Amino acid sequence: MFDSIETVQRNLGEQGYICGKNIATVVYLAHRLEKPVLVEGPAGVGKTELAKVVAEATGRPLIRLQCYEGLDEAKALYEWEYSKQLLYTQILKEKFSEAMAGAKTLREAAERIGAEDSIFFSDRFIVPRPLLRAITSPSPALLLVDEVDKSDPEFEAFLLEVLSDFQVTVPEVGTFSAKVRPLVFLTSNDAREMTDALKRRCLHLYIDFPTEEEELRILDVKVPGVDRRLAEDLVGVMQRLRKLDLKKTPSISETIDWARALLALNAAQIDEALVRETLNVILKYEGDIRKAHSELGRLIVRKAEAPPKPAAPAPSAATPASGEATPGAQPVGPAAPAPPKKGTLH
Amino acid sequence: MQKKIVEFTNLLRKSGVRVSVAEAIDAFRALDELSLDDREIFRDAMRSAMVKRSDDIATYDQLFDLFWSGFYDNLRGAFEGMNDELAAQGIDLDQLMRMLQEQLESLEPGSLDLSDLARALLTADLSQLEKLIREAGEQAGIARIENLLQIGFFSRRMMERMNAEGAAQELRDLAARLRAQGLSDDQAEAIRGLADRLLEALRRSVRNFAERELQKQNYDYMERFRRETLTEKSFYHLTEDEIRQMREVVARLAQRIKNVLSIRRRRMQKGKLDLHTTLRRNMARGGVPFEVTFKHRKKDRPKLVILCDVSSSVANVSRFMLQFVYSLQEAFTRIRSFVFVSELGEVTQVFRDHDINDAIEKALDGGDVINVYTRSNFGQAFHGFWQNHLSAVDKRTTVLVLGDARNNYNDPRAWCLREVKNKAKNLVWLNPESPGAWGFGDSVMDRYLPACDVAEECRNLRQLAKVVDRLVL
Numbered sequence: 001m002f003d004s005i006e007t008v009q010r011n012l013g014e015q016g017y018i019c020g021k022n023i024a025t026v027v028y029l030a031h032r033l034e035k036p037v038l039v040e041g042p043a044g045v046g047k048t049e050l051a052k053v054v055a056e057a058t059g060r061p062l063i064r065l066q067c068y069e070g071l072d073e074a075k076a077l078y079e080w081e082y083s084k085q086l087l088y089t090q091i092l093k094e095k096f097s098e099a100m101a102g103a104k105t106l107r108e109a110a111e112r113i114g115a116e117d118s119i120f121f122s123d124r125f126i127v128p129r130p131l132l133r134a135i136t137s138p139s140p141a142l143l144l145v146d147e148v149d150k151s152d153p154e155f156e157a158f159l160l161e162v163l164s165d166f167q168v169t170v171p172e173v174g175t176f177s178a179k180v181r182p183l184v185f186l187t188s189n190d191a192r193e194m195t196d197a198l199k200r201r202c203l204h205l206y207i208d209f210p211t212e213e214e215e216l217r218i219l220d221v222k223v224p225g226v227d228r229r230l231a232e233d234l235v236g237v238m239q240r241l242r243k244l245d246l247k248k249t250p251s252i253s254e255t256i257d258w259a260r261a262l263l264a265l266n267a268a269q270i271d272e273a274l275v276r277e278t279l280n281v282i283l284k285y286e287g288d289i290r291k292a293h294s295e296l297g298r299l300i301v302r303k304a305e306a307p308p309k310p311a312a313p314a315p316s317a318a319t320p321a322s323g324e325a326t327p328g329a330q331p332v333g334p335a336a337p338a339p340p341k342k343g344t345l346h
Numbered sequence: 347m348q349k350k351i352v353e354f355t356n357l358l359r360k361s362g363v364r365v366s367v368a369e370a371i372d373a374f375r376a377l378d379e380l381s382l383d384d385r386e387i388f389r390d391a392m393r394s395a396m397v398k399r400s401d402d403i404a405t406y407d408q409l410f411d412l413f414w415s416g417f418y419d420n421l422r423g424a425f426e427g428m429n430d431e432l433a434a435q436g437i438d439l440d441q442l443m444r445m446l447q448e449q450l451e452s453l454e455p456g457s458l459d460l461s462d463l464a465r466a467l468l469t470a471d472l473s474q475l476e477k478l479i480r481e482a483g484e485q486a487g488i489a490r491i492e493n494l495l496q497i498g499f500f501s502r503r504m505m506e507r508m509n510a511e512g513a514a515q516e517l518r519d520l521a522a523r524l525r526a527q528g529l530s531d532d533q534a535e536a537i538r539g540l541a542d543r544l545l546e547a548l549r550r551s552v553r554n555f556a557e558r559e560l561q562k563q564n565y566d567y568m569e570r571f572r573r574e575t576l577t578e579k580s581f582y583h584l585t586e587d588e589i590r591q592m593r594e595v596v597a598r599l600a601q602r603i604k605n606v607l608s609i610r611r612r613r614m615q616k617g618k619l620d621l622h623t624t625l626r627r628n629m630a631r632g633g634v635p636f637e638v639t640f641k642h643r644k645k646d647r648p649k650l651v652i653l654c655d656v657s658s659s660v661a662n663v664s665r666f667m668l669q670f671v672y673s674l675q676e677a678f679t680r681i682r683s684f685v686f687v688s689e690l691g692e693v694t695q696v697f698r699d700h701d702i703n704d705a706i707e708k709a710l711d712g713g714d715v716i717n718v719y720t721r722s723n724f725g726q727a728f729h730g731f732w733q734n735h736l737s738a739v740d741k742r743t744t745v746l747v748l749g750d751a752r753n754n755y756n757d758p759r760a761w762c763l764r765e766v767k768n769k770a771k772n773l774v775w776l777n778p779e780s781p782g783a784w785g786f787g788d789s790v791m792d793r794y795l796p797a798c799d800v801a802e803e804c805r806n807l808r809q810l811a812k813v814v815d816r817l818v819l
């Protein structure tokens with residue numbers, strides 16, 4: 001199923017997840033080495049989605065543990081089902097009375113009940129939470145520990161234990177250990193740096209914003225109705241927007257949202273007016289929107305209008321051909337001798 | 347390879363990327379799961395195991411390029427020995443540096459204000475030098491380099507961008523100033539000399555960098571070109587140079603086959619679950635199968651007997667075939683090799699005593715056992731084999747014959763070969779001539795054909811690789 005990097009890439013593609021070789025390589029290795037993966041990267045680049053599609057592609061049940069501040073062991077692992085215990089006590093009231101009949105003191109009664117403890121603290125009354133479910137899952141599962149950076153350090157330490165041997169002990173009941181280790185994906189937005197200990201246990205995957213070509217393919221898959229030319233222009237704007245210094249850089253989800261919005265508006269092509277009106281779909285902060293407004297002219301470069309590039313940089317062209325000075329490119333000084341032409345001498 | 351990875355890990359650590367031992371081991375394990383000929387995958391796999399902080403990724407990528415491009419090695423080569431050389435002259439560079447610092451700063455605070463380059467040169471800080479050279483390369487637009495004639499131009503320009511001459515001057519000034527502070531003439535002279543040598547080493551490294559960059563720019567193209575032409579090129583008419591290049595290509599092909607083999611072997615080894623052993627082993631764990639045991643399937647590796655014509659007309663085919671087979675020794679239970687022109691001699695031992703390339707050259711010379719300056723006589727050779735070495739063949743043996751079957755009108759004695767075939771698992775003949783020529787002139791290939799299970803034309807590397815592939819996979 002996941003027997004090579006190419007198949008990983010293809011299988012994920014079939015689930016509508018477009019990824020480069022780097023992502024496929026790490027997923028493949030996680031699968032082969034049975035190691036958890038810590039996925040990091042900016043918001044909305046598809047970290048959570050990756051875990052979901054891997055689950056789908058491998059046919060593993062997806063078990064998701066959403067982390068947040070204050071998440072504790074009980075909520076992640078298991079809880080006693082008090083109401084059920086209570087219900088049972090009610091139903092078994094008579095039996096209790098029988099058991100307690102003849103107890104002379106309160107203490108003796110309590111001791112007799114205590115002797116029956118095990119009835120109430122057995123797996124009958126355990127509500128398994130994601131971690132326990134992943135460990136006891138009859139078929140190999142995919143455990144997604146989402147936004148692990150939101151959890152508290154104490155919880156991280158606990159998580160570390162679980163991840164190292166996939167075994168948990170419930171004091172009153174016994175030890176559960178995974179028959180087959182689940183595949184584990186942890187995602188993080190870098191709200192807090194994870195400890196080295198946790199990182200050592202995991203393979204690391206950094207997902208960056210997609211390349212222009214990948215983003216186009218994602219649009220193709222996610223918003224199939226959108227016109228090719230429009231998609232190209234739109235992705236172009238997104239890619240250039242990401243180069244601005246924004247408070248929140250728009251991500252893949254924003255690209256998708258924007259494409260859907262433009263589709264709904266029946267937009268035929270991207271121009272300044274349209275971008276200005278719909279910018280609030282992609283940018284959430286007033287400051288960011290203002291910044292984008294001031295850069296509008298530069299953001300929109302439609303394919304058709306783009307100044308024709310010289311077909312191939314001629315070997316003898318020591319100075320850039322046109323005046324289109326791209327920032328960052330080092331213009332070659334006029335004094336510099338032109339590098340000899342290919343093939344003129346031999 | 348292992349050593350190189352360890353070295354790379356150290357480089358990462360030195361540059362502030364924390365890599366634990368466990369993580370380095372993970373990297374090895376990861377690489378084990380992959381074929382290493384895709385550089386990007388190689389890079390990403392190692393990165394996922396060793397680099398856990400997003401901030402370190404850029405550093406890692408840079409170091410990866412540096413290190414695995416081989417430029418770092420070269421840089422080290424150029425600057426290594428500088429220390430020793432100075433030590434030989436009675437100068438301890440470290441101590442000298444400390445002394446410089448103290449003296450200068452005590453007299454004119456902050457006056458030891460060296461440029462980055464001068465400082466990197468003086469302290470032989472290779473990582474820093476590498477970074478500076480790289481930056482200079484970028485500024486000089488090195489990515490546009492296209493042919494050999496531009497190397498000088500770009501090297502010079504890079505030296506300018508780095509202000510290499512300025513850095514050398516700084517060092518010379520330093521010497522002068524120290525002289526004024528009471529350093530002995532000899533020592534000041536030594537520092538001046540050092541400046542020159544550092545500059546020279548830098549110049550060489552920069553040049554090397556430009557050359558590599560050119561290689562990088564042309565890599566794809568050259569590689570493809572070389573493979574295409576060489577793999578299709580007939581084994582007859584090879585120049586010395588081509589033989590050398592082809593040897594590399596063969597080595598690479600063999601390595602690829604080896605990778606496939608080892609992956610396959612690992613899969614094979616897994617075999618079926620051994621229920622009994624698994625249960626027994628896991629009794630202590632209440633029968634929960636923690637350690638799973640597999641029945642090991644035995645892979646039945648062929649025995650190989652090679653009969654190699656080493657007369658000059660086919661020497662090249664023999665050469666590469668032998669290289670292939672011996673590069674893949676592990677794939678066979680046993681290899682015995684024989685060479686012949688007219689008489690036949692065993693060279694198995696030669697391959698035990700020497701490394702592959704030496705052994706091959708020796709075998710082509712007749713391995714001290716046969717005379718190679720006679721005319722080919724296949725009949726006599728096969729007869730010799732039948733008479734003296736038939737016991738080398740059993741029903742697990744594949745016999746590989748390599749020759750053009752040009753028998754100089756001698757008696758082919760095909761019956762000898764038939765007897766060999768009958769005892770062997772199979773008999774494969776590789777003939778560098780095309781089937782159209784078989785049986786014409788003094789070729790007796792047609793007479794031998796009935797004794798062959800497979801007879802193939804093998805005139806170039808592509809055909810040879812195909813045969814070897816089939817032999818081992």
Ligand SMILES: Nc1ncnc2c1ncn2[C@@H]1O[C@H](COP(=O)(O)OP(=O)(O)OP(=O)(O)O)[C@@H](O)[C@H]1O
Nearest residue numbers: 016017018042043044045046047048049218252253
């Ligand atoms: N490579 C991809 N191919 C297809 N769709 C993608 C890809 N990456 C992201 N998406 C889409 O982008 C959206 C956002 O992805 P996701 O929620 O996984 O991001 P995230 O990285 O988990 O973000 P956050 O950090 O905010 O949790 C999803 O709707 C998903 O479908």
Ligand SMILES: [Mg+2]
Nearest residue numbers: 047048049187
């Ligand atoms: Mg998410």
